[in-house]
Amino acid sequence: MLGYIDKIREISKRLLDEGRVDMVVGFRKGSMPMMNEPSFIKNSGEVSKLVWDSNCGINLANYLTDRKEKIGVIAKGCDSRNIVTHILENKIKRDQLVIIGVPCKGMIDRRLITAMFDTEVREVNEKGDTVTVKGAGFEKKLKKSDILQDNCSKCIHRNPVLYDELAAPLVEEQKDIDRYAEVRRIEAMSPQEKWQYFEDLIAPCIRCYACRNACPLCYCPTCFVDESRPQWVGKSQDETDIRTFHFLRAYHCAGRCTDCGACERACPVGIKVRQFTSKLNKDCLDMFGWEAGVLPDQRPPLDTFKPADPGDFIK
Amino acid sequence: MGLAKRKAIYVQYAQAVPLKYTIDKANCIYFIKKGKCGACKKICPTGAVDFDQKEEIVTLNVGSVILSPGFAPFDPTVFDAYQYAKLPNVVTAMEFERVLSASGPTMGHLVRASDQKEPKKIAWFQCVGSRDMNKCDNSYCSSVCCMYAIKEAVIAKEHAGKDLDCAVFFMDMRTHGKEFERFYTTAKDKHGIRFIRCRVHTINPVAGTDDLEIRYITETGELKTEIFDQIVLSVGLQIKPEIAELAKRLGIELTEGRFCKTETFEPVATSREGIFVCGVFQGPKDIPQAVIDASAAASAAGEILSEARNTLIKHKEAVTETNITGERPRIGVFVCRCGINIAGVVDVPKVAEYAKTLPYVEFTTDNLYSCSQDTQENMAQIIKKERLNRVVVAACTPKTHEPLFQETLTNAGLNKYLFEMANIRNQDSWVHKSNPELATEKAIDLVRMAVAKVALMEPLKEAELEVNQTAVVIGGGIAGMSAAKSLAKQGYETHIIEKGKCLGGQALNIFRTPKGEDIAEKLSGLVDEITKDQKIHVHLDSAITSVDGFVGNFKSTISSNGKNDVLEHGIAIIATGASAFKPSEYNYGKDPRIMTSLELDKKFMEKDPSLKKIDSAVFIQCVGSREPDRLYCSRVCCTHSIDNAIELKKINPDMNVYVLYRDIRTYGEREYLYKKARGMGIIFIRYSVDNKPEVKPEGEKIMVGVTDHILGRRLSLEADIVTLATAVIPNRDEKLANFFKVPVNDDGFFIERHAKLGPSEFATDGVFLCGLAHYPKPIDESIAQGMAAASRAVTLLARKKIHTSGTIAETMPAVCSSCGVCVSICPYSAPSFIEETARFFPGKAQINPVLCKGCGLCVASCRSGAIRLKGFDNDQIFAQIYELSKAV
Amino acid sequence: MSHHVIGSVLVVGGGIAGMQSALDLANSGYYVYLLEKSPSIGGVMSQLDKTFPTNDCAM
Amino acid sequence: MKVMKIDKNDWAGGIGKIQSSYRLYGPVKGDAFHDFKALEKGELPDLNFLNTRISPKSVVYPQSEIMFEYSLDEKNPDHHIMKDAAKDYSPKAILGIRPCDAASFLLVKRNFDTTEYKDPYWIRSYEATTFIGYACNNPCSTCFCTTAGSGPFNEDGLDILLTDAGDCWYAKAITEKGEKLLNAAGWNTIAAGGSLKKIASLKKEAEAKISSLVSTDQLNNKKTTELYEAPFWEDVSFACINCGTCTFLCPTCWCFDIQDENSGCSGVRMKNWDSCMFPLFTIHGTGHNPRGTKLHRVRQRFMHKLKYYVDKYENGIQCVGCGRCIRSCPVNIDIRRVCDMMNSYDPEACACPVK
Incomplete structure (x- = not known):
């Protein structure tokens, strides 16, 4: 994936020079290992700031919401699916965008790597499929496929679904992936077990809403958790309120979530918030044969109503 | 009906319209003893009693006459063998109906007349005064008795409990109406009502008791003797002699059974032009059929009078609406007894007394029947006198009664949306019969919730919209053609959409009517008339492929031979038939x-x-x-x-x-x-x-x-x-049902608005129903229903303008995220985006109040919480939930 | 026909059928005279308890 | 002040003794991180950590704290009256707090304990607490305490400083409060003469490991309005998702919101942490928000810590250099970079702002 960067810079420079876009949204090198920072450049002289590696896990569709400029955006598979959703939901217009598609081979899980070592990880490099982790007094080589973010390891849409330029040839999609084994495991639990499972899952939540804010789907002017009339949820650490937040957030993403993993990546306390959305993704697939952001001109199933929709209660 | 005494001055029943007292001349001392007494005249404060009222002869000039003089239940006194006159526990079905009724003499408590004992065994005798040439002259079948006997038996068991033994003695069980057979089966299998095929000859009193003994032969030929506590005679319907006299005076031909003679193809026309007939006078029938005929007769009259439409009508003067802006809520709570329907279980005065203690409640009372005309007038007076600006009625279901009470508010000058109903009957007294104390508590909770909600209600505006004056009839069978013919004659452009190659439907396959008329001949006459009528446009080989819009403004796509046309119409009649x-x-x-x-x-x-x-x-x-x-x-x-x-x-x-x-x-x-x-x-x-x-x-x-x-x-x-x-x-047509949002029952027939009172229309406004698509029926009934559907449609088309509901959704653009879920999900295309060039809130969603039906889909699906449903606002619902939580 | 058409209808009998006719006609733009022998309208149906199959109060 | 030597064998026993008169808090390892938690009787703090994920500010200043309770039930004679919620201000101790975190309390104290306003909840809770610091022998790459007014062995705000001397602990009592606790623990073996020297050398060693530095010397000289209007805020704030993680983890962020919450007929008035990263933080009743965009909010956070605070107290920045916001920021916004940008900002040189 490192090889992509030249092509990305070349395209970005061309787009800026030709005046086709006002800015290019991409990543710049972070100040920490395994961290890149979403950023923009408006000047073709700055294209060298743009980077691309296995630490670009943030979903860049999030940075397009309600922008008025013409934007060149670097988009891996999940980003492009969220861009599709953004276009459908009027968050940005298609003709504002030049999508620089990046076929993706997955992002590495920095939390997983951090947890593998007792002392601080100070440097991480990648070359091909090998990732080298260095710290005070240690160095270890890891296989990239072993340290992928969970969502990336299960991804079947690595190639962008919608793009104007391509930074590299398309990659082979993963096949025979069991994406919902974990969901099935939870589905099989008794109600009591499930309850306990989810209680434990969200116990560390500090209600910073990083999961919500990292998600490109969450763009309401006022989130329901911030509404005061009526006040749907309280502001304290009350467990019912926390639970309500997580459940409702997930439901608001039903049929729209691309499993980009931004929520989980952003959580400062490491909650596996995708456990909620995965279940709804699975249900949407099972019930409506639907995957979010794949069809550029079709609204998600829960956004439409037909009298013929399944559900005897309608009659 | 001889079941109870009534005073010489009486009101017929509590909800009577008009609700005025009348003097029973036959029992009034003043009239009997020629001028003695007259106490009522002295005591009446308004001077309403006038003994000198004389019959007046009034001459009316009318364009048409409709006869619906009704029937008399057969009087079984003539049957010596049943000793109806002698044995108090032999009653007619009508008398039994009064005993079951909450407004009846026993307030719905099931007891027999002789000793007020609760009966353990009741028998029904069918065909008393029907299908009988020996003891009476009525050889026709009265059509309704089988069904009402089953209903009475089921309700009797509901009143008295499972142990009540009900037996129905019959010749043929005639449950030929819609859903009747199912009811019969349920009565037999689930309620355990016994059905015995035998006409019982005699009823004998059991000496020393008030019980009744009968003998009958079972199906296997065995002779049995059985004793019952009470016997109900399922008396037939017959035409009163004075009606037959009237008919004679009018020069109207009658049938052998003294019913009005009609032709199959003109089921509500009498033999005299301009005079129409409906109800039992046209033939023995049940309520839905009477309602169908009634509308058909109205349609028939309308057909000949259409040029004089709107020439003589008067418009009701609208009451000016009081502006309540800025007023503190002043709530009136009216708790209904509904006879004993509610008061028999719920402690109504206690509920009313409790309501007094609630915030903003300025007035409370309880009514015997809140829906009766005098109570309505009284309520309007109270609203004005107490300067109430919000009203709660704790009674039955808003589904049937909300419009009535809302009208009362309108009449009192209040916006009709400043109203809330608490259903303390269907959701309380009926379902918690055996637990009066808890039922009273529940009623209190429901009233408290309603008061909390109504305090937050605000006046809502209704939008007005034009009704497109074109009609579409789907199906060119006999019912559809009749509907179209009637609509066209009443002046409306009508399109018939027929999927086949010719008009006629099932009638094409039938030889002749039971009255002997040649169907082919009559049918070709009708088809001819339809084809020649300039106002009727026939589309053969056609089908509807999509329907947009709503009452008054439908837009349907008609596909004929691969060609698509969009038709704008105000109403639709579904007459898709059966095979x-x-x-x-x-x-x-x-x-x-x-x-x-x-x-x-x-x-x-x-x-x-x-x-x-x-x-x-x-x-x-x-x-x-x-x-x-x-x-x-x-x-x-x-x-x-x-x-x-x-x-x-x-x-x-x-x-x-x-x-x-x-x-x-x-x-x-x-x-x-x-x-x-x-x-x-x-x-x-x-x-x-x-x-x-x-x-x-x-x-x-x-x-x-x-x-x-x-x-x-x-x-x-x-x-x-x-x-x-x-x-x-039935030609089960789920697609069409979906297009017009109308329901279909398990058998595949369409479900009408109301089984009794709305047989020819759907609950969906502007969509009507007739013919075999409703239920199997002979040609005369199909034609009548076609005309009835037309009549119901005309009541809508004639209004030219209709008001939409005030209960509609509204966006709050500041909170809107422009995601477009509302635009995508609305079945009525009510939401749209504000133009990008607009000064305020460009790109945010807005809702067209005329198109909105208040279904709430957009409200529920808006993630940003930017849509409210007026009349069901979050505040209001939370207020109710908060009050409910106090109950726990 | 050249004679003047009168936009009113006389309905004889105020039972369920008569009432329904009268309502339909009045709502269609005709003046209706509803003639009833007894002191109030409603006919036999008002004496019934409940009606099949909805068990709606016949009132 | 005296330095005690604690034999590692006496460690558990001493902690047990402390727990009989103090509510003891210490770092506990969860699934992947350490956090300060109230220790159960007999539970030992796990000192094998760099620093906790969330700062220990909540020990004194809980994320959600009930101030008053009330009843709306009219049957209750005291209905509609705010009543003080029950509080426990008995002595407590934080064992293992890092010097940077301890120093942060002094910064926060400036806000909650002023001449004109004293926050009774914070002050009483703070005063009840004994701070047992734990010197950093191995600072992280994100630690910049030495240039943020603190340091790995910094004693400000501490009552005791523990130093891991390999085979034993040195416990330096800094305040009387500290001495009292050492007594209670029974750790009263005075360390041999070389201990101070040993500590000093460990300190030097640790400080030398800190390569991460910020410059703050010019902040005071910059014009507030010029910094406010600096063009770099667009670049700085671009990646921000306004999650508020930085403020929640920060030991020096003190903002809170007061809120009444009802449940049925009873309710509480509570204070909850708030965050300047949230749009709701400044929204007006009218719906207008003076800090309507994330640029506004990101700028506010840095300007508050690195400029307004500096101007107001003329004594350091509102940051102790713990590095938590850098480590936990999901999009890698780095306060060190921003601080340097602000410190070196020259409006003249930036006459042509970034387009």
């Missing part, structure tokens, strides 16, 4: 001599010479009807088969004709045909559903095996033809 069932039993399809009724009709129509060669014919009834997977009676087949049997007998009087049946259902005056058939020597053999006849072609003949119910032996009939009276199967 004949093709059975797989009785070797049908394997031998040309085994045919359906319609196939036999075809032979008649073609004057098939082979008919003359038949020596023996067998009819088998209920083929595909009244069976577990098709639990309805097809209504037309008994009459049809008997008529055809008679025709065969006419062709060859020596022919052996057998009708194998389960119950003969020649309701109303069709009964004469049954009688005639028997007179002609047609043999009727009853079979039971679990022991069906067998049909086997054997050489020259077809052998039909059937078990004779009297002899209990298997008979073998030799037949030349076997006619199967097959079921009427």
Whole structure:
């Protein structure tokens, strides 16, 4: 994936020079290992700031919401699916965008790597499929496929679904992936077990809403958790309120979530918030044969109503 | 009705309209003793009593007359054997109905007349005063008694409990109406009501008790004696002599049964032009049929008067709406007793007393019947006098009564949305009958919730919209054509959408009416009339492929031969018909001599010479009807088969004709045909559903095996033809149902707005129903319903403008995220985006109040919480939840 | 026909059928005279308890 | 002040003794991180950590704290009256707090304990607490305490400083409160003469490991309005998702919101942490938000810590250099970079702002 960067810079420079876009949204090198920072450049002289590696896990569709400029955006598979959703939901217009598609081979899980070592990880490099982790007094080589973010390891849409330029040839999609084994495991639990499972899952939540804010789907002017009339949820650490937040957030993403993993990546306390959305993704697939952001001109199933929709209660 | 005493000055019943007292001249001392007494006149503060009121003769000039003089229940006094006059515990069904009624003399408590004892065993005798030439002159079937007897038996069990033994003695069980057969089956199987096929001859008192003894013969031929606490005579309907007199004066022809004579193709026209008939005077019938005829008669009158429409009407003066802006809520709470329906369980005064303590409540009271006219007027007075600006009625369901109370508010100058109902009947007194204390508590909770909500209600505006004056009729059968004809004659452009290649529908397949009219001839006349009418546009080979819009403004796409046209129309009538069932039993399809009724009709129509060669014919009834997977009676087949049997007998009087049946259902005056058939020597053999006849072609003949119910032996009939009276199967059209958002029942028939009071329309505004798509019915009833649907449609079209509901959604653009879910999800296309160039809130969603139906889909799906449903606002619902939480 | 058409209808009998006719006509733009012998309208149906199959109060 | 030597064998026993008179808090390892938690009787703090994920500010200043309780039930004689919620201000101790975190309390104290306003909840809770610091022998790459007014062995705000001397602990009592606790623990073996020297050398060693530095010297000289209008805020704030993680984890962020919450007929008035990263933080009743965009909000956070605070107290920045916001920021916004940008900002040189 490192090889992509030249092509990305070349395209970005061309787009800026030709005046086709006002800015290019991409990543710049972070100040920490395994961290890149979403950023923009408006000047073709700055294209060298743009980077691309296995630490670009943030979903860049999030940075397009309600922008008025013409934007060149670097988009891996999940980003492009969220861009599709953004276009459908009027968050940005298609003709504002030049999508620089990046076929993706997955992002590495920095939390997983951090947890593998007792002392601080100070440097991480990648070359091909090998990732080298260095710290005070240690160095270890890891296989990239072993340290992928969970969502990336299960991804079947690595190639962008919608793009104007391509930074590299398309990659082979993963096949025979069991994406919902974990969901099935939870589905099989008794109600009591499930309850306990989810209680434990969200116990560390500090209600910073990083999961919500990292998600490109969450763009309401006022989130329901911030509404005061009526006040749907309280502001304290009350467990019912926390639970309500997580459940409702997930439901608001039903049929729209691309499993980009931004929520989980952003959580400062490491909650596996995708456990909620995965279940709804699975249900949407099972019930409506639907995957979010794949069809550029079709609204998600829960956004439409037909009298013929399944559900005897309608009659 | 002789069940209880009433005073010489009385109101007929508590909800009577108009609710005025009247003097019973026959029992008033003033009138009996010529001027003595007169106390009422002295005491009446308004001077309303006037003994000198004389009959006045008023002359009215009218364009048309509709006769609906009704019927009298048969008086069984003449039956000596039943000793109705002597035995207090022998009652008529009407009397029993009063005993069951909450507004009746016993307030719905089931007791017998002689000793106020709760009966343990009750018997119903069917056909008292019907189907009887010996003791009375009424040889017709009264059509309604079987069904009402079952209903009474079921309700009696509901009142008295499971242990009550109910037995119905009958000849044929005639449950031919929509959903009736299912009710009958449930009564039998679930409620355990006994049905005994026997006409009981005599009722004898049991000496020393008030009980009644009867003897009857069971189906197996056994003689039995049984004692009942009470016997209900299912008396028939008959036309009063004075009505027959009236008819004579008017020069109107009557039938043998003294009903008004009508033609099949003009079911509500009397023999005199301009005079129409409906109700039981047209023939014995139940409520839905009476309602259908009534609308048909209105339509018939409208057809001849359409040029004078709106020339004589007066408009009600609108009451100016009080502006309540900035006023503190002043809530009035009216708690309804609903006779004993509510008060019998819930402590109504306690609820009313409690309501006084609630915030903003300025006035509370309880009413015997909140829906009665005087209470309505009184409520309006109270609203004005107490300066109430919000009203709660704790009574029954808003589904039926909210519009009534809202009108009361309007009449009192209040915006009708400043109103809330608490359903303390259907959701309380009815379901918690056995727990009055908790029911009272629940009523208190419901009232508290309603008060909390109503305090937050605000006046809502209704939008006005034009009604497109064009009509669309889907289906060009006899019902659809009748509807179209009536609409066109009343001045409305009408389109008939017919999927087939010609008009006519099932009527094309039928030989003649039971009254002897030639259908083909009449039908071609009608088709001719339709085709020539300039206002009617016939689309053959056509189907509706999509429907947008709503009442007053539909937009339908009609696809004809691959060509699509968009038609704008204000109303739609669904008349998609039904067809004949093709059975797989009785070797049908394997031998040309085994045919359906319609196939036999075809032979008649073609004057098939082979008919003359038949020596023996067998009819088998209920083929595909009244069976577990098709639990309805097809209504037309008994009459049809008997008529055809008679025709065969006419062709060859020596022919052996057998009708194998389960119950003969020649309701109303069709009964004469049954009688005639028997007179002609047609043999009727009853079979039971679990022991069906067998049909086997054997050489020259077809052998039909059937078990004779009297002899209990298997008979073998030799037949030349076997006619199967097959079921009427609806053309189940789920797509159309979805287009117009109208429901279909399990059998595939459309579900009307109300089984009794709204038989020819749907709950969806602007969509109407007629013909076989509603339920199997003969031609006269189809035509009547076609006209009725037209009449119902005209009431809407004539308004030209309609008001939409004030209960609609509204966006709060500041919170809107422009995601477009509302735009995508709305079935009525009400939400849209504000233009990008707009000064305020460009790109945010807005809702067209005219298009919004208040369904709430957008409200529920808006993630940003930017849409509110007026009248069901979050505040209001939370206020209710908060009050509910106090109950726990 | 050249005679003047009168936009009113006389309905004889105020039972369920008569009432329904009268309502339909009045709502269609005709003046209706509803004639009833007894002191109030409603006919036999008002004496019934409940109606099949909805068990709606017949009132 | 005296330095005690604690034999590692006496460790558990001493902690047990402390727990009889103090509510003891210490770092506990969860699934992947350490956090300060109330220790159960007999539970030992796990000192094998770099620093906790969330700062220990909640020990004194809980994320959600009930101040008053009330009843709306009119049957209750005290209905509609705010009543003080029950509080426990008995002595407590935080064992293992890092010097940077301890120093943060002094910064926060400036806000909650002023001459004109004293926050009773914070002050009483703070005063009840004994701070047992734990010197950092191995600072992280994100630690910049030495240039943020603190340091790995910094004693400000501490009552005791523990130093891991390999085979034993040195416990330096800094305040009387500290001495009292050492007594209660029974750790009263005075360390041999070389201990101070040993500590000093460990300190030097640790400080030398800190390569991460910020410059703050010019902040005071910059014009507030010029910094406010600096063009770099667009670049700085671009990646921000306004999650508020930085403020929640920050030991020096003190903002809170007061809120009444009802449940049925009873309710509480509570204070909850708030965050300047949230749009709701400044929204007006009218719906207008003076800090309507994330640029506004990101700028506010840095300007508050690195400029307004500096101007107001003229004594350091509102940051102790713990590095938590850098480590936990999901999009890698780095306060060190921003601080340097602000410190070196020259409006003249930036006459042509980034387009």
